[in-house]
Amino acid sequence: MRLASFGPPGAxxxxxxxxxxxxxxxxxxxxxxxxxxxxxxxxxxxxxxxxEIAEFARSGQPRIPLSRVRxxxxxxxxxxxxxxxxxxxxxxxxxxxxxxxxxxxPMLVGKAPSTLVGPxxxxxxxxxxxQLDYEVExxxxxxxxxxxxxxxxxxxxxxxxxxxxxxxxKDEMLGDFATIPFYLQLFRGKNFDTFLPTxxxxxxxxxxxxxxxxxxxxxxxxxxxxxxxxxxxASGVDEVVAEVSSVVTLHPGDLILTGSPPGGGGxxxxxxxxxxxxxxxxxxxxxxxxxxxxxxxxGRG
Numbered sequence: 001m002r003l004a005s006f007g008p009p010g011a012x013x014x015x016x017x018x019x020x021x022x023x024x025x026x027x028x029x030x031x032x033x034x035x036x037x038x039x040x041x042x043x044x045x046x047x048x049x050x051x052e053i054a055e056f057a058r059s060g061q062p063r064i065p066l067s068r069v070r071x072x073x074x075x076x077x078x079x080x081x082x083x084x085x086x087x088x089x090x091x092x093x094x095x096x097x098x099x100x101x102x103x104x105x106p107m108l109v110g111k112a113p114s115t116l117v118g119p120x121x122x123x124x125x126x127x128x129x130x131q132l133d134y135e136v137e138x139x140x141x142x143x144x145x146x147x148x149x150x151x152x153x154x155x156x157x158x159x160x161x162x163x164x165x166x167x168x169x170k171d172e173m174l175g176d177f178a179t180i181p182f183y184l185q186l187f188r189g190k191n192f193d194t195f196l197p198t199x200x201x202x203x204x205x206x207x208x209x210x211x212x213x214x215x216x217x218x219x220x221x222x223x224x225x226x227x228x229x230x231x232x233x234a235s236g237v238d239e240v241v242a243e244v245s246s247v248v249t250l251h252p253g254d255l256i257l258t259g260s261p262p263g264g265g266g267x268x269x270x271x272x273x274x275x276x277x278x279x280x281x282x283x284x285x286x287x288x289x290x291x292x293x294x295x296x297x298x299g300r301g
Contacts, residue, residue: 012072022063040253074202087259119199119290129169135260136218136282154241167195228261
């Protein structure tokens with residue numbers, strides 16, 4: 001099943017995609033349970049009522065052509081977003097400072113929900129940066145609340161998967177790091193508005209038999225920049241869910257970004273950062289693709 005959120009920014013409604021290029025709104029189904037909610041509400045009900053949701057979508061409900069709606073972030077208002085750094089072996093191997101050795105524990109970084117945009121929305125290059133970078137990532141979407149989830153039970157807590165582009169202002173992130181490593185600005189560099197395009201929809205976990213058998217890729221203006229199998233991840237999705245849940249309680253709709261392969265703009269010599277007009281496409285096997293255009297923030301000289 002593929003779940004999507006649609007409508008104007010900030011007012012997205014949950015729906016189910018049909019196989020005919022249409023979307024079935026889930027508001028009437030939620031009304032059966034006297035619930036007025038968004039995708040997080042749907043995901044909280046999915047473990048017990050997933051079959052009922054699928055049957056509702058097949059039962060002749062009114063459908064909206066996808067061409068007539070804006071798709072927003074599949075989960076527009078998650079409680080929390082956690083990202084992994086240094087989780088692809090090939091990326092770690094090329095690092096001059098890692099020595100090719102993965103971290104003893106996954107590197108965890110927070111991303112603000114206000115960074116989320118939809119699969120076709122613009123990425124706004126803020127006034128503060130000239131080093132705008134990209135990273136395609138497989139996103140794990142949580143479906144059951146859990147704390148200290150054992151690795152062997154992690155799949156029970158996964159609602160599904162989607163595609164993300166983790167955008168970073170590298171100059172803002174690095175700041176004084178070159179001279180004073182204590183001053184690394186991870187939050188500042190990764191949390192400007194529009195810095196997390198996601199989508200195009202949420203594919204439920206039952207449709208992805210093996211998340212380690214996928215391929216992530218990204219291109220800029222049609223030029224391939226990233227291309228890597230998810231089996232290259234140092235920590236797979238089960239380990240990632242277990243590790244993140246050892247730190248925070250996970251809730252339905254929470255997003256976990258599982259890291260990025262090599263090929264970012266800053267990895268080139270000279271660097272090849274994003275500029276206004278660039279179209280960034282990111283995709284993952286069986287999960288679809290997103291395409292976002294870079295534009296300058298109003299007032300930039």
